[in-house]
Amino acid sequence: METYDVVVIGGGLLGCFAARNLRRWDLSVALLEAREDVCTGVSRANTAIVYPGYDHKPGTLKTEMTVRANARFDTLCRELDVPFKRCGSLMVGFGAQAEAVLRRKYENGLAAGVPGLRLLSGAEALALEPALAPGVTLALYAPSAGTVNPWALGVAAFENAVDNGAQPWLNTAVRGIRAEGGSYVVGTDRETFSCRALINCAGLSADRVQALFRAPDVRIVPSAGDYLVLDQTAANAPGHIIQYEPEDGGKGLTAVPTVEGSLLLGPSERENETDFATTLPGLDFVRERAGRVLPRLALEETIRSFAAVRPNPQRFDGGSVGGFVIDNPAPGFWSLIGIKTPGLTCADELGRHVAEHAAAYLQAERNMAFSPQRTGIKKAHGMSCEQRRAAIADDPDYGEVLCRCEDITRAEVLQAIRRGAVTVDGIKRRTGATMGRCQGSRCQQRLVQLLAQEGNIPACAVTKDGRGSEILGGGHETV
Amino acid sequence: MKRCELLIVGAGVAGMAAAVAAWDSGCRNLVLADRADRSGGILPQCIHEGFGLSAFGAELTGPDYADRWAAALKRTGVQLLLNTEVLSVTETKTAILSSREGLGELGFERLILATGCRERAVGSLPIAGTRPAGIFTAGQAQALINLRHQSLGRNILILGSGDLGMIMARRFTLEGKRVIAVVEQNDHYGGMARNHHRCIEQYHIPMLYRSTVSEIHGVGRICGVTLTQLDSGRREYISCDTLITAVGLIPERELARGLGDPDWLYLAGNCHRIHQVADSAAAEAEAIGKRIMQEGQR
Ligand SMILES: Cc1cc2nc3c(=O)[nH]c(=O)nc-3n(C[C@H](O)[C@H](O)[C@H](O)COP(=O)(O)OP(=O)(O)OC[C@H]3O[C@@H](n4cnc5c(N)ncnc54)[C@H](O)[C@@H]3O)c2cc1C
Ligand SMILES: Cc1cc2nc3c(=O)[nH]c(=O)nc-3n(C[C@H](O)[C@H](O)[C@H](O)COP(=O)(O)OP(=O)(O)OC[C@H]3O[C@@H](n4cnc5c(N)ncnc54)[C@H](O)[C@@H]3O)c2cc1C
Numbered sequence: 215m216e217t218y219d220v221v222v223i224g225g226g227l228l229g230c231f232a233a234r235n236l237r238r239w240d241l242s243v244a245l246l247e248a249r250e251d252v253c254t255g256v257s258r259a260n261t262a263i264v265y266p267g268y269d270h271k272p273g274t275l276k277t278e279m280t281v282r283a284n285a286r287f288d289t290l291c292r293e294l295d296v297p298f299k300r301c302g303s304l305m306v307g308f309g310a311q312a313e314a315v316l317r318r319k320y321e322n323g324l325a326a327g328v329p330g331l332r333l334l335s336g337a338e339a340l341a342l343e344p345a346l347a348p349g350v351t352l353a354l355y356a357p358s359a360g361t362v363n364p365w366a367l368g369v370a371a372f373e374n375a376v377d378n379g380a381q382p383w384l385n386t387a388v389r390g391i392r393a394e395g396g397s398y399v400v401g402t403d404r405e406t407f408s409c410r411a412l413i414n415c416a417g418l419s420a421d422r423v424q425a426l427f428r429a430p431d432v433r434i435v436p437s438a439g440d441y442l443v444l445d446q447t448a449a450n451a452p453g454h455i456i457q458y459e460p461e462d463g464g465k466g467l468t469a470v471p472t473v474e475g476s477l478l479l480g481p482s483e484r485e486n487e488t489d490f491a492t493t494l495p496g497l498d499f500v501r502e503r504a505g506r507v508l509p510r511l512a513l514e515e516t517i518r519s520f521a522a523v524r525p526n527p528q529r530f531d532g533g534s535v536g537g538f539v540i541d542n543p544a545p546g547f548w549s550l551i552g553i554k555t556p557g558l559t560c561a562d563e564l565g566r567h568v569a570e571h572a573a574a575y576l577q578a579e580r581n582m583a584f585s586p587q588r589t590g591i592k593k594a595h596g597m598s599c600e601q602r603r604a605a606i607a608d609d610p611d612y613g614e615v616l617c618r619c620e621d622i623t624r625a626e627v628l629q630a631i632r633r634g635a636v637t638v639d640g641i642k643r644r645t646g647a648t649m650g651r652c653q654g655s656r657c658q659q660r661l662v663q664l665l666a667q668e669g670n671i672p673a674c675a676v677t678k679d680g681r682g683s684e685i686l687g688g689g690h691e692t693v
Numbered sequence: 694m695k696r697c698e699l700l701i702v703g704a705g706v707a708g709m710a711a712a713v714a715a716w717d718s719g720c721r722n723l724v725l726a727d728r729a730d731r732s733g734g735i736l737p738q739c740i741h742e743g744f745g746l747s748a749f750g751a752e753l754t755g756p757d758y759a760d761r762w763a764a765a766l767k768r769t770g771v772q773l774l775l776n777t778e779v780l781s782v783t784e785t786k787t788a789i790l791s792s793r794e795g796l797g798e799l800g801f802e803r804l805i806l807a808t809g810c811r812e813r814a815v816g817s818l819p820i821a822g823t824r825p826a827g828i829f830t831a832g833q834a835q836a837l838i839n840l841r842h843q844s845l846g847r848n849i850l851i852l853g854s855g856d857l858g859m860i861m862a863r864r865f866t867l868e869g870k871r872v873i874a875v876v877e878q879n880d881h882y883g884g885m886a887r888n889h890h891r892c893i894e895q896y897h898i899p900m901l902y903r904s905t906v907s908e909i910h911g912v913g914r915i916c917g918v919t920l921t922q923l924d925s926g927r928r929e930y931i932s933c934d935t936l937i938t939a940v941g942l943i944p945e946r947e948l949a950r951g952l953g954d955p956d957w958l959y960l961a962g963n964c965h966r967i968h969q970v971a972d973s974a975a976a977e978a979e980a981i982g983k984r985i986m987q988e989g990q991r
Contacts, residue, residue, distance in 0.1 A: 443816070447950070492821045494907060518816035520824065599789065603796040610793035615728065615778045618947075653814035655830040659837060673843070678826035682913025685826045686843045 218244040218381070220572055221400050221409040223388050223423055225252035227368040227558060228550050229415035231565030233375035236413075238569060239578040243380040244407060245372075246400070248387035250680050251640045253368035255417040257558070258643070259441070259490065259522035262364055262470055262478060263455055265556040266303065266356040268323030268331065276538050277326045279563040280556050284358050285329075290562055294370035295590035296362060297473040303359035303455035304334075304343055306350045306507060312459040316354045323356070330357040345452040347509045359455050361470050364558050365643040366590075371561070373633065374588040378581070388416070391427040393544065398427075411572040414549040418488075418525045424549045430541050432527040434552050436488045439481025439522050440496035442504075445651045446475035448515035450508065458507035467503035469511075474620070474646060477511075479504050481522055492521045517651045527552025540568065546575050591629045591645060595621040617657040619650020627661060631668045638662065639679040662686065697772075698722040699985065700788055700801035702779045702948060705734020706971045707962020707978035708807035709762040714982025716769035724799065725766075726774040726790060732766070733759030734809050735963075736971065738836045741860060743887070747972045758971060782948050786957060803957045803985055806948055807978060810963040812857075813941040815909075822909035822919075831857040831939035838864060846935030850918060851875045852906050854893075856884035856969060858939030863892035865937075873933055874899040876906060878923060885969060909936065942967045959985065 222232045225247030233245045249255075264287050267280035283290075291298035307313050316333065323331045332355045339353035340346055376382055383404070390401035391412070400407040416423040421433045444451065456469040470478040482496040497519055504511055527535040538560075541549040548568050557564070572578075594602055594612055605612040611625035622645050630644035638654070638661050641647055647661060648654030654661075662685055666673040674687030699720050701708045704727035712725045731737065736744070739755025746752060749761055766773065780789040782804060790797045812830040827846055829837070831853070837843040849865045851858050854877040862872045875882075875893065880902045882889045893900060901920070907928065908919035917932040944964050952958060961978035968974040 489823070489912075491823045491910075494819070494821045497819065497821060516817050517814065518824075519821075599796060599798070602791070606791070606793070606795050613791050613793040613795065614776075615780070615791060618728075618778075621780070651814070651817075652811050653816045655812055655814050655833045658833070659841065677913070680913070683826040684914060686837070686845060 215408050216244065216405050217408045218242045219409060219576060219578070220244070220411045220413065221246060221398070221407050222413045222415060223400070224415035224417055224420070225249070225372065225382070225384070226255045226257040226415060226417045227253065227364060227371070227561040228417075228553060228564055229413075230368050230371040230375060231561040232413050232415055232568050233380040234371045234378070235562070235565040235569035236572060237375055237378035237380050238581055238584045239573040240581045241573065241576060241578050243375070244383055244409070245375065245380055246383045246386045246388055246402060246407070248385070250385055250636050251634065251643075252372045253365040253643060254639075254680070256523065256525060256554075257368050257417075258365050259520055260364055260558060261468055261481065261555070262361050262472060262558070263303070263468070263556075264298070264360040264362055265559045266323065266328045266331070266358045267326050268319045268328050268354075268356065269556075270322070270536065272322055272325035274537055276556070276560075279538070279560045279567075281326050281328060283560045283563045286562070287360060287362070291362065291367075293586040294367065294374060294588050296366050296370045298360055298362045299471075299473045300358065300360035301454055301471055302355065302357040303457060304339060304346075305354040305356075305457040305459055306339060306346060307352050307459045307461070308347070308349050309351060309461040311461045311463060313352045315459050316352050320354055328356060328358065331355070343452050343454050343456070345450045345508050345511065346456070347507055361455065361472055362558070363473050367558070367561070369643055370588055370590060371565075374586065377588060378584055388423055388426070391423075393427075398547065411546040411576055412548070413568050413572065414547070418523060420525070420549055420551045424541065424543060424551065427547070428543045430543065430549060430551055432529055432535055432539050432541075432551055434525045435486070435528045437524045437526055438484045438487035438489070438496075439524065440492045440500055441478060441480030441520050441522065442497065442500050442513075442516050443518040443520070444477040444479065444512070445515040445517050448477055449512040450510040451477045452508060456507060458503060460503070460506070467500065467507060469504065469508060474649060476517070476649070488523060490521045490523060492519050496521070518653060524554050525552045526554065538564070546572070548572070591626050591633070593626065594623045616660050617645070617647035617650065619652050620646045622647045624664075627664055628668070631664060636665070636669065637677050637679055637683075638665070638685065641665070658685070694787070694798045694800050696800040697724045698801070699724070699803045699805065700799060701725045701805040701807055702788075703727055703734065703807035703809055703962070703964065704729070704732035704773065704775070705807060705809050705962060706736060706759065706762055707809075707964070707974045708734070708805070709766050710975040711805050711807060711961050711978040711982035712771045713762070713765045713769055714979040715986055716771055718983050718986035720986050721770065724772045724774060724801075726777045726779055728776070728778040730776050732763050732773065732775070735832070738832070738839045740839045744971050748975055762975070779948060782952065784952060784955070803959070805959045805961050805978075805981060805985070806946065806964050807961045808945045808948065808964045810942040810967055811945050813938070813943060815936075815938050818938070818940060820906055820909060823911055824909070825911040825913055825915045827911070827915035827934055828909070828936045828938065831861045831937050834861055834937050835864065838868065844868070847871060848873055848933045849935045849937060850906070850931060850933040851937045851939060853877065853939035853941070854882040854884060854900065855939050855941070856888050858937070859884050859888045859892040861937055861939065862898045863896055866896045866898065872898050873931060874901045876901045876904050876920065878903065878905045906936070
């Protein structure tokens, strides 16, 4: 039996930030993740926006957290050494219907204290963002909106949690939870854990994980959405986040100029779909909407499409849930169920929130040794010549470019592996390799070689994204 | 800062041919840089025969053909920098070079980009579904099989019937794998008749014309695709454990981005336009190598 003060279930953004913030207190913390790595679930496929906080009713926990989280985001990203781009957002409408929505959000935002919010005329919006369709009639400009790479942020929180003494348990899936004499006993497919407090951040499975102990009031009804990614060279891409509010009240479209320089477009909305697979109608929808709001955008520069799955919380009577669901089924047990947008924005705030509850419950002292600082992998790209020269002198692996599209060196890839990447996608999440226009067709083999060499395994055992996704030697005998 | 008269980026056939021609025309301060640890570019992985009919009057394999050019290069005094990535080029005619030895700046008077091409990847196609392991571009598969002796899968579907797609269909067959079909959206194969005859007909590989892959299935590893017939719209599930995409080559001109069209910049080989045969890339590059020296004297 492994004994900890607190066990966190799930290594997505929320679990990683919960673990990080729990270590602000003098508590022993275990983070249990079913997969071989962190941030492989909802946290790997989303819109990547750090929201300003005007979308929901003022005065709610969600809105307050969003506004606070947004204001702290520069500090957070500085602490965790993660790139953050406060590029601002323009929510745009093309007629009376949408204008009403924009005005309502503007009022919401003013009441919630969103800084710098302005309503712009069509002409003003076009002056600020010439890529927009000329018919725009009104825009809600939020200079505080920004974008961050979600998995870069999650991995950073994870590393910071572990640096501060949280114990990661990867490849450890929770199978049962029971109370026993003031403690919880958490059964997994490996060790059994005993803890005094339990935080459930199991993402799409959070309702089912809680049901291992006691059924929650809400369940997760997933829906899927499709995205396109355009190359950083795509012509007529916007410099701001664009949120298109269609006149017919239907689903709009978001365009995000990511920190990597690519442009993210999406998502579509497909009810009751649970797998991370795109559909042609979904992708067509994204293209069609993009054409309406960014008519000159070079869609032919698409380099990738992907699907995301939303963990929509729903009451058992079918009613939808607007706020963040932080269930507390028993003393010392908290569940974050169906945290979708803006869960990325609020990940650190939500982590703090549950950590404070747990610390109060366990009457924990502050951990004076806690350090919020984490140092990321030093990136060759963006260095000045002098810096890059020094980096190579220090470590010749910085001289060898492995991923040419994104300018990522062997040194960065090796560090990613030493920091815990065990799959090609794990390297991607830590370095950005394979994210560019060739999508890994040129560097994947080098990554496989390094994973095999560093992990002391044969190349044919290396996977793209966990068990069952072997890259080489692959294919099963057909009968 | 070191300086040279002519910098050539890429030591594939185009880069080597340009270098030899420039040297023979009197250029004596010439640097040829390539990121790879050997010259030849794409050729060492093209182990099939069919190179050099016009340049050498013989049907050589890719590696042999590359060796001929490497030998020609050797008798010149061209400075060959291998394992050297050209990171960027500035308007002020300076290139930044990166290698394990360090970061260098190299000034030049003229620049030939002979950086070859890259393959269009599956992500850029309108194909829905998942993105599991087991999807390779044809050139990637060719390098894995011919240079690294790796096995990729057993039941192979190939999308695209250009020369690369057809050559890889034969290659997989020779490796003892089952090529389920080569899928082509047009009503005719895309590559040369010679390759269709030698790679497809002689090995009885099924061709599916006016068809395309519209969806990819599989969670960890690919397990099948949806094939759509473009005329009837009929859809059909085909199981496979490997998908090879041979859907187009794109000239690699990243280094030229933002430079405009200065009179000191030349593009050669596949970086200029996609050449079906290496001799054609070589001939074009040779002409540029010569012309540069003539222009230099004016
Ligand atoms: C389409 C979409 C777009 C979004 N866009 C934005 C945005 O632009 N801005 C924003 O702020 N937010 C956005 N969000 C919200 C944000 O992405 C999520 O709130 C956040 O990623 C949720 O993280 P998580 O940790 O709950 O989930 P996950 O990342 O899914 O993590 C859950 C983890 O739990 C593990 N797990 C599950 N069951 C078990 C078990 N039994 N034992 C052990 N481990 C288990 C899983 O393997 C997984 O790693 C978006 C969400 C979606 C779906
Ligand atoms: C699979 C296949 C089969 C073929 N079959 C035949 C055939 O049967 N007969 C025939 O005649 N032709 C054939 N061809 C065509 C012929 O091989 C090519 O047209 C020719 O080799 C292209 O040469 P290149 O020098 O332009 O490019 P490449 O050979 O691609 O050379 C480009 C070089 O540039 C280097 N480089 C790029 N960027 C940088 C940088 N930033 N820094 C440093 N170095 C860089 C690369 O490492 C590479 O070595 C085939 C091609 C392929 C792909």
